[in-house]
Amino acid sequence: MQYWQIVGAGPFKLPYELTVADIALDGERCLVLLEPSRGEASSRVAGRLRQDLLIADCELKNDRLEYFEPHGIGQKQGSFIFPRLSLYGETVVVTDFYDNSSQEEDQLELERVESDRARICVQLFHGVSAASLQRTNSLCASADRIGGGWDVEHLIVSPNAKFIAFAGRDDALIVGRDYRKDGRGPEWLTNGE
Secondary structure, three states, X not given: OOOOEEEEOOOOOOOOOEEEEEEEEOOOOEEEEEEEOOOOHHHEEOOEEOOEEEEEEEEEEOOEEEEOXXXXXXXXXXXXXXXXXXXXXXXXXXXXXXXXXXXXXXXXXXXXHHHHOOEEEEEEEEOOOHHHOEEXXXXXXXXXXXXXXXXXXXXXXXXXXXXXXXXXXXXXEEEEEOOOXXXXXXXXXOOOO
């Protein structure tokens, strides 16, 4: 096993410091998912943490994983969302994981409204590099619709990224089907709701 130090190839022209949220690698590509660093004053606006999400290309060299110029892909709903990154061929998938118990303590009151109406989302992008990524679809369901919460083990993306399953804490299941690249929402199969 080998450990790789993660470093930015910057400096980058951003008003805040970055931290790595996730990394995805396959035989062709290396991508890094980034967000503003929680511990830095520059990551706050009026006391609230910035929610920007960025993706950068990366490569392994000289015993380091080096990432390059980040490109914005959107924003999280709040500090209680922990995004994950995965690759399925030329499809890049960014998945939200909802965990209010791990939210920054000073953000609880500031983000109460967002927390109350939280949705779990899977965003799909197509492209061969961070700069060329184009959003092709976004599948979302409200957190309270299926059991009041979400868990990392209960979200499944099929190997070809055409089907996505959400499962709640009460064993409810919603499966997105009829994947569309035109941005229209999916039809849903549910367990009776």
